[in-house]
Amino acid sequence: MIAIFKRELKSYFTGMMGYVFIAFVLLFIGIYTTALNLKYAYPGFEYVIKSCSFMFLIAVPVLTMRVFAEERKQNTDQLLYSLPISVIDMVMGKYLAMVVLLAIPTAVVSFYPLLIGSFGAVSYSTAYSSIIAFFLLGCALIAIGMFMSSITENQIIAAVMCLGTLILCFLMTALSNLMTSTALASTLSLMIVALLLSLIVRLMTKSWSAAGLTAVITFVPLVLLYLISPTTIAGAFTKALAALAVFDRMNSFTSGIFDLTGLVYFVSVAALFCFFTVQAVEKRRWS
């Protein structure tokens, strides 16, 4: 793992990628700090963090698109497969290199609250818990992007898929508010999701019976739940959608609450997508 990690980290700095990424993050945070803290004299650094989180929409796909897609393109995946290292080490080495790359601008940014603090009273605890949340949000999004890169051979497709997913996550709260949360609408929407799920099962297993089984298994409890206790299912769909709003998990941190569930959420998303990446890389040997 250490060999992969070192190679990856080094490769960011032999090319432009590492410098561009760090410069991009620092530039964005710098602009917002100048505008909000210095020009308008807001005393809190959390405003800057809150306004800057959308920057990940661009920075993450650019960073992650090449991570696995390029290996396949230049055939080096064959080298990695034939070396005596496990797929988990391979994925974690790459992931940690990207996390370290994100940690560099985050460390620089950590000095900003101190800087602002020398001109007035700043809530350091809010500022630093926001910075921690910002870093963890980035880690979660990088894991999502890495997974997108592992399922395709083309960097551009990986970047576009990652961008699309991140935009969806970014807008999810707004989208879920558009949905009506009556019991019937919620049940129908969940059924559509279940139908899509069984279609995916059909695509993956090429068996209609497995897909049918998935559909039945998901439909029956939904219908039963709708008939027995409509109040439970009302709003379930919007709640499910809201759970996918990765970016909005940061809001409690920036409003001064050190939200442990939020931390657990970010770490879980990162772990889940690292796990998916391992599976995707492993699966490629079978095709």
Next chain:
Amino acid sequence: MIEVQNLTKVYGNHIAVDHVSFTIDSGKIYGFLGPNGAGKSTTMNIITGCLAATEGTVTVDGHDIFEDPILAKKNIGYLPEMPPLYQDMTVIDYLRFVAEAKGVPAKTLDGEVARVMAKTGVTEMRLRLIKNLSKGYRQRTGLAQAILGDPKVIILDEPTVGLDPQQLIEIRDLIRELGHDRTVMLSSHIMQEISAVCDMLIIIANGKLVAEDTPENLEQHAESEQTLRLVVHADEEQAQAIIATMGDMVAIRSAKSVGEGETELELGVLSDADVREKLFYAFADEKHAILSMVREKQSLEDVFLSLTGSDATGKGGNGK
């Protein structure tokens, strides 16, 4: 050293490797031969753990490549068909990375990298970016990567493709040298190349194993089917009558007269014995002169073609 049992790989509805079994003993150079699309690369990819098999097992030095991949892969150095190189690294950085990943101890790492660079002749290119190297040097860097860490088995997939004649000789010498104390398996679709360096040949066609033997044995097998071409001073009927007296040993494959009472004959010799002398006296006794006689030995190339050819037309598969 390597035991391949019942190996099968199916892509969709195309069978790339079809129940192949063979054993590779240590300390020999194995040639893995077959026409394009025979399943050579697929088999090698499975042996090295780059690809999962549909069926069958591979064990390397007692470790199953699927159950115990890390221990099995520690014994293998692999150069795939396309050398797996990071374009934006220098040769030395790349080799250091591979050495670290292979678990070469930090103390001996520099020495080991220097050793393989010297062996493959890339030392003077060590500070160049791989993307700026020529095809031959890329191939050598790939080879250097494979022999790093001194693995017990070295697997090379078409290692000589794209090399100039001088490099070809150098790489062959290197392979021979490696074969002294290690097991080497190299694939090719060129017969001469393989017969020049290998102790054993494994021939596959259309995913099936068709032969596994030493080049000498295969050649002997070829010699038992020699062909004689002769021009005699006799007409067709006379010639046929004389050859008929020789019994089952020879059979006329074709005969045609070429003017002035001369006849050209092509004879298939069924026995191992040399029948040229007998033929000479048979014609001399009848007062017919033999004007020319040429013995055509079947080369290893022909054996290869005859072994792989009949199968190749059968299924018409040319997939990867």
